[in-house]
Amino acid sequence: MDRRQLGKDRSHLMIPYGRQDIQQADIDAVLEVLQSDFLTQGPVVPRFESAVADKVGARHALAVNSATSALHIACLALGLGKGDWLWTSPITFVASANCGLYCGAKVDFVDIDPRTYNLCPQALAAKLEQAERAGRLPKVVVAVHLCGQPCDMQAIHALSQRYGFHIIEDASHAIGGKYQGDYIGNGRYSDITVFSFHPVKIITTAEGGMALTNDDALARRMDLLRSHGVTRDPALMTHEADGPWYYQQIELGYNYRMTELQAALGLSQLERLDDYVARRHALAKRYDQALVEFPVVTPWQHPDSSSAWHLYVVRLKLEDINLTRRQVFDYLRSKGVGVNVHYIPIHTQPYYARLEFYSENYPNSLNYYSSAISVPLHPSLSCQQQDIVVESLKYIVR
Numbered sequence: 001m002d003r004r005q006l007g008k009d010r011s012h013l014m015i016p017y018g019r020q021d022i023q024q025a026d027i028d029a030v031l032e033v034l035q036s037d038f039l040t041q042g043p044v045v046p047r048f049e050s051a052v053a054d055k056v057g058a059r060h061a062l063a064v065n066s067a068t069s070a071l072h073i074a075c076l077a078l079g080l081g082k083g084d085w086l087w088t089s090p091i092t093f094v095a096s097a098n099c100g101l102y103c104g105a106k107v108d109f110v111d112i113d114p115r116t117y118n119l120c121p122q123a124l125a126a127k128l129e130q131a132e133r134a135g136r137l138p139k140v141v142v143a144v145h146l147c148g149q150p151c152d153m154q155a156i157h158a159l160s161q162r163y164g165f166h167i168i169e170d171a172s173h174a175i176g177g178k179y180q181g182d183y184i185g186n187g188r189y190s191d192i193t194v195f196s197f198h199p200v201k202i203i204t205t206a207e208g209g210m211a212l213t214n215d216d217a218l219a220r221r222m223d224l225l226r227s228h229g230v231t232r233d234p235a236l237m238t239h240e241a242d243g244p245w246y247y248q249q250i251e252l253g254y255n256y257r258m259t260e261l262q263a264a265l266g267l268s269q270l271e272r273l274d275d276y277v278a279r280r281h282a283l284a285k286r287y288d289q290a291l292v293e294f295p296v297v298t299p300w301q302h303p304d305s306s307s308a309w310h311l312y313v314v315r316l317k318l319e320d321i322n323l324t325r326r327q328v329f330d331y332l333r334s335k336g337v338g339v340n341v342h343y344i345p346i347h348t349q350p351y352y353a354r355l356e357f358y359s360e361n362y363p364n365s366l367n368y369y370s371s372a373i374s375v376p377l378h379p380s381l382s383c384q385q386q387d388i389v390v391e392s393l394k395y396i397v398r
């Protein structure tokens with residue numbers, strides 16, 4: 001077997017919970033850039049940005065080297081700093097919360113809705129009421145579209161109007177998903193939306209992310225922050241340019257730029273976005289049907305939402321199956337089914353637990369965590385592979 005075949009033959013491996021899909025068109029697009037004049041800061045990054053902005057209906061899109069970077073510059077652009085609060089859900093990847101700490105802000109959590117597993121608007125309303133009395137309202141709320149299913153954005157937006165906080169949508173799971181019929185990322189109910197292009201997400205650029213906004217000033221700030229705070233725009237300078245070489249640093253920024261190679265891969269992948277999401281929908285429906293009448297709770301979908309289906313999370317009915325989640329997890333892994341758990345509640349992470357301000361319990365989040373298991377879902381998952389997942393799961397929970 002030559003090495004190229006070895007790279008493609010994955011039959012001996014675990015069926016992964018998520019994985020990229022790379023086709024010849026992607027490879028050609030990346031090779032073309034590799035042979036061009038620009039590996040970074042060329043024409044492809046702006047083309048990728050425009051293509052994503054047009055696709056989802058946003059005014060501005062800023063490509064960066066990860067969603068984590070996008071969250072960081074989004075928080076900075078919104079003015080989050082020392083003494084401020086950022087709130088998010090405990091059931092998300094740590095990056096959704098860390099962006100607050102990067103800015104010197106404090107982080108607190110709002111419990112999840114027991115059906116969607118997203119940040120619960122009722123819990124948010126109750127917490128806001130208390131925070132208003134205590135004089136510690138949040139400056140930013142990060143609404144995470146867990147598994148690709150949008151949050152109840154209309155309700156969260158209504159609360160932001162009343163209490164005056166900003167909203168970042170962490171749509172790392174959700175490009176290609178829709179809320180009330182429109183693509184996530186259009187910013188109707190938020191200030192900034194963030195996408196991730198990590199290989200397990202819906203489309204990939206290897207590492208990569210994007211921040212989208214309809215606000216010109218926020219876009220300008222994020223553009224500065226992703227590249228050292230440096231500008232060549234005479235309109236932003238404090239005085240006339242010394243000459244054609246001149247630039248000014250007017251903020252403390254970072255090097256969070258995306259490369260041309262990544263953008264070429266992203267542009268090529270974006271063409272298949274709707275196909276990917278359609279395939280994920282079909283696979284999710286197959287799981288739904290196959291798991292009826294088994295002691296698991298399949299993902300409930302809100303009528304306003306059309307998920308991007310990044311993850312398919314089942315909740316084990318542990319009291320009915322008389323096993324621990326760990327036992328089910330270990331069995332499935334032993335059968336080559338690459339299950340995973342999304343996510344460990346952030347407030348229980350040692351780094352967060354030692355920060356003093358988490359005295360609260362989050363009963364829905366802890367309850368969710370005790371029984372959640374993500375089964376494989378990605379566009380190149382075959383029906384045969386999915387049947388192996390289903391049969392293994394049915395065997396162990398029966």
Ligand SMILES: *Cc1c(COP(=O)(O)O)cnc(C)c1O
Pocket residue numbers: 065066067068069092093095096144170172173195196197198207208209
């Ligand atoms: C993957 C992920 C991130 C971070 O994305 P990167 O592009 O890897 O930095 C942030 N938030 C959520 C919810 C994620 O799943």
